Amino acid sequence: MNTLKRSTHPRPFLSSGRFATALLTAAIMSASTQAIAQDDDPIKVGILHSLSGTMAISETVLKDTVEMLIEQQNQAGGLLGRQLEAVVVDPASNWPLFAERARELLDQEEVDVIFGNWTSVSRKSVLPVVEELNGLLFYPVQYEGEESSENVFYTGAAPNQQAIPAVEYLINEVGIERFALVGTDYVYPRTTNRILEAFLKDEHGIADEDIMVNYTPFGHSDWQNIVAEIRRFGEEGKPTAVISTVNGDANVPFYTELSNQGIDAADIPVIAFSVGEQELTGIDTGPLVGHLAAWNYFMSVDNDDNYDFIDAWIEYTGDDMAVTNDPMEAHYIGFNMWAEAVRKAGTTDVDTVKDAIIGVTVPNLSGGYAAMMPNHHITKPVLIGEIQDNGQFDIVWQTPSTVAGDAWSDYLPGSRDLIADWRKPMECGNFNVVNGSCGGSTAAEEAEAALAE
């Protein structure tokens, strides 16, 4: 809890002073590193993904993705004439261990950049370390927002790039009037559901009795009662949908129970924020056809860059049935952005790259472009896909243009007035536009106090 509290404050008051010293040291350091760089030392890329434990199921492929991207970059001649070298550590799905491994990467291995983390709680545990040691972290997973750190680049979706458009799709395109918010009991679902509840009530006038909220433990496997409750909730005559922030493994028994109890996507569609191609590999998707997922990328995107990426991935893994998913695309974008920023800056020095990367634009895999925004989030298209019987998604709707990630939700009272901008002269992760001060708000505490309710 302590780490959580600390981490939501990027200690902005300190940042200007610290930044000056950092600049000074950076100037001295970069002079020396450039001298070494001529010796063709490889650029070190840290990979901080769990290769064992519960999260291995999702994170192993991300490690492989970064390794593949490094290999491709090296084949294309490396960066700044230097080769890239992957430094892989295994935090073993153990949140405090993430912090230790991050320290090891930055302190001992002296990596130039880290790609890593999946769960929000692991990111929160790494945050103080990358801020203290001034590292660069690219975080590839959709998350609950309410955070912007000087040292972290969020290449996954913020709530306004996934949850909010998904709900608008349900209301406007499908005509849903009743919502069951079902999630796993931890920070991401709770914050997202809080934002969604506020959004549904304030923006669309949905009544209290038309919203049902339910949380289950990690790895929950007995869904009989909850699914029966959802069924009854949907039998009241109004079109009903389930918004699922159920995480990982627990989805398989959840969907199995849905289909066994005869809940069809045409009656009560389930829209999921954490179910992608990777998660569906463990499920027989025949009975799930028509259930939805909201992401910024699907493997089924009809685009040549995407087909090339898939072919490269299949070749790299040697598995003909290997699938790609949204966080993999996020790493693809993040990696290319970082490479582009390094090229632009002419150095891998953290502070220079950090400034150079804002505004960098690279192609995404769905035929558009992703730009790094001043709040360290990126622009993404929002796609809604329906599950098909072959484990893939069929895209049924997408935003007309890309959406810029919003670090601070517009629908929560504490964070409504906050913005993040890491450009000079603001350089602040939680600037309050009402009283015009950086970090003056207690939004983070309010958000957490509300979560603890």
Added chain:
Amino acid sequence: MRRFLSLALLCFLLLGMTLTAQAQSTDAASSSTNDAAALELLEALDVESYAAKGEAITAILQSDDERARDWLQALLDGRLQRTEDGRFVLVLENRGRDWPVADVLTGEALGEMSRRDLERIGINNNLRNQLRSAIAVVDLYSPNVERRRTSAERLLGEVDGELVPTLDDLIEQEEDEQVRYRLTQAVAIYRAEAGEMAGIEALDGSLHPRSRVALSRAANSDDPVVANAAAASLAGIEQQLKINRGLETLYFGLSLGSVLVLAAIGLAITFGVMGVINMAHGELMMLGAYTTWAMQQLLPGQPGLALILSIPAGFMVAALAGVAIERGVIQFLKGRPLETLLATFGISLILQQLVRTVISPLNRTVITPEWMSGSLVVNDALSLTLNRMYVLGFALVVFAGLMLIMRRTRLGLEVRAVTQNRAMARSMGIRATRVDIMTFALGSGVAGLAGVALSQLTNVGPNLGQNYIIDSFMVVVFGGVGNLWGTLVAGLSLGVINQVLEPWAGAVLAKIIVLVFIILFIQKRPRGLFPQKGRAAEG
């Protein structure tokens, strides 16, 4: 939706007429002109807007092409696709990168095509609904009873005034009891919503949610007579629903309980009877589950047979692993529970990582056979999921089998003798070491059986065992160590308690309450529900 249905029905009636007319003229030469028209109909489907696609579907339904139903079905299944040169094809199998396809119009097989070169005619949930209704209307006239049943079921709550006379005619002609009942109900729902007394009377006692919605709308009617009648019949239905809900919760509880019993019963033997704390028990279950997966890989296309064969195979694999653990580790740690606990915990980690490295860190898909999916419909408000019913039955069979072995066989007798007084049993000529191995193998094998059953309910992945180990120990301790009956009663009752609490307290809190309850219970009765009696247990 309603408008669409009646429209579709009218179209279909017209189609029926034209079809017979065509049959009379027997025009054999028109197949090529037919194909041109068909191509035009399909062409209309390949548009961006879903609304336009909806119109194209109506057009197909209105056409007199006898392949219309097949096209709609293919579209519904997402198998209607287009090649780059604009040809419409039916995808026969859509896994992997190259898919076998056939021509939609002629049915001629065209070999395999890359998914890069194919473009799917996409549909969304609204269109899916429309297609299902369209197919339902066509199927209402189908000679196939099953199809008529599904189609009548779909009409509940979707009927409007124009459809009623047609349906009334159909009800008179219908021979199948069930179809007739559904159609009558569908018409009654329409009438009740329109505030007709006949409809309300017909719906009395109907538990279908659509009837309830119709009645509650009628209960708000301006006509007091109608409103009162609807309210009265609604109250009766609510009463019925309450009873059904109670039965449903009981079933949920028993089925959760059966999973707990299955997971714990092997442990009741190794831990309860032998006194070995085996933390790798969960991983033995995982091995059983992976055996099911492996069996299904060996017998592709026959998931049911593979599942049945997995029962002996899962038992053997887990039993052999159990023997290896017993011989390799546990026998050297006899009477040192703490060391056994740590060593077996280590084994559990090793087994998990082994599976992760050798097979994959990702979950494996275990297919549920056709006869295990879906549910048994008792009435409109109560249906029992089949997979859980099978697991419940399986748990009882395994329990009965174990009781038989323990009570009626030589092995059971020897196991009881050795656990009660090892020295005495040995001096009576029982080979205690052999009994140890056999008992541990039996307990492990039963864990394997639990794994086979769990593969039908939950994820088959490296973490499967971890999720059940705590629950298993909880059940054994609660039931009374060393007592198989205790395990059965404890498992089932914990399942029911959990499911009764869940709707009221939420899944997280329900679990905590159950744990607190067990802690308190163990404080009061440290030996569990059914403590073992006698000197052996006291000593």
